[in-house]
Amino acid sequence: MTDKNVPLEAPVAPKKTRMEEFWHLLRRNRLALVGLGIFLLFFFTALAGLFLTSGTDPVFDPSQVRLQEKLRPLLSYPKLDPLQPDEVPALGLYLLGTDDLGRDIFARMLQGAWVSLTVGFVAVGISVLVGICMGGIAGYFGQNRVKVDHILGTVMVIAGWAMAALWTDQVKALILLGLMWTSVMVLFWKILWRGRSLLQGMRVLRTETISIDTLIMRLVDIMLCFPSFFLILTVVALLPASIYNIMIVIGLTSWMGTTRFVRAEFLSLREQDFVTAATALGVGDFRIIFRHMLPNAVAPVLVSATIGIATAILTEAGLSFLGFGVPPPHATWGNILSDGRRFIFDAPWLTFIPGFAILIVVLSFNLFGEGLRDILNPKLRERY
Secondary structure (H helix, E strand, C coil): CCCCCCCCCCCCCCCCCHHHHHHHHHHHHHHHHHHHHHHHHHHHHHHHHHCCCCCCCCCCCCCCHHHHHCCCCCCEECCCCCCHHHCCCCCCCCCEECCCCEEEEEHHHHHHHHHHHHHHHHHHCCCCCHHHHHHHHHCCCCCCCEEEEHHHHHHHHHHHHHHHHCCCHHHHHHHHHHHHHHHHHHHHHHHHHHCCCCHHHHHHHHEEEEEHHHHHHHHHHHHHHCHHHHHHHHHHHHCEEEEEEHHHHHCCCCCCCHHHHHHHHHHHHCCCCHHHHHHHHCHHHHHHHHHHHHHHHHHHHHHHHHHHHHHHHHHHHHHHHCCCCCCCCCCCCHHHHHHHHHHCCCCHHHHHHHHCCCCCCHHHHHHHHHHHHHHHHHHHHHCC
């Protein structure tokens, strides 16, 4: 028998919130903390570069040409006699030297930091958005089957987008040919189904084919068969040179990993009790997906996005190095590196400065992403 005079223990509230626990684990992971610190430094440097190198009268002009000051080394002072007042560097010296046209490398690195940051975040944002949509559909509606009319509708939409993007005389001729072919098919349909009901003929369009999960995952497998960098290089070579095209192409060719993560999480969460209870209560599919399932599946997506930013920055640098990246007058770390390869013995700082900058930033994102993976995964927390 229990003693009625013994007071019951009061419920113990958690001592730490989720944010406090996250920060505690992050501080114990030194490499992830170093990666976060370098990322914050890179972010504020890029933000400062946006304001200091843009406008009609920038503080640091990355496009200012000084042919008489070309290939000056690090921490060198300008020769004031041949320079105009507006050509004198803002700091009174060339902090990181000059290139073969006398442009200040420090100003170009500041501008390139913002370009690299923008390309990384926007490209990853596009890939994460596409990956969440495709993975969520494959994981939640994957057992449903695609019907013939769905395929025809998708083909018509894609054809409409292609015609809108490539509206030329050849396309107009193809449209006219398509209308003529459609008329012939309608006439053939009437002859074929003479004496039968229209409903009986429409049943062909409702025929079920492969499942949605199979269709999406086979598309992912096909995309993964192509080397990503060469696929991006091919598409960029066919499109006009633009920073927006670079971001969109990198984003639309790197969504496959996020799709797999989200699909795996949705397949696991779909069988959980809280999803079954929400379905039994009549909660709509979209509310179940965005309210109950997606917040529980976002952890691996954050890790993938963090590492994906580093990959996008590295890809943009590689494209710029090959001459297919962001076009002038924008300065990027990749085209600074490309311009300096011709002077690697005469002016090695033109190669080493952007190269080390890319190395440190990419390494910081990878370190922080790995630490984030360990912190957000309960099975890996025990090591900390």
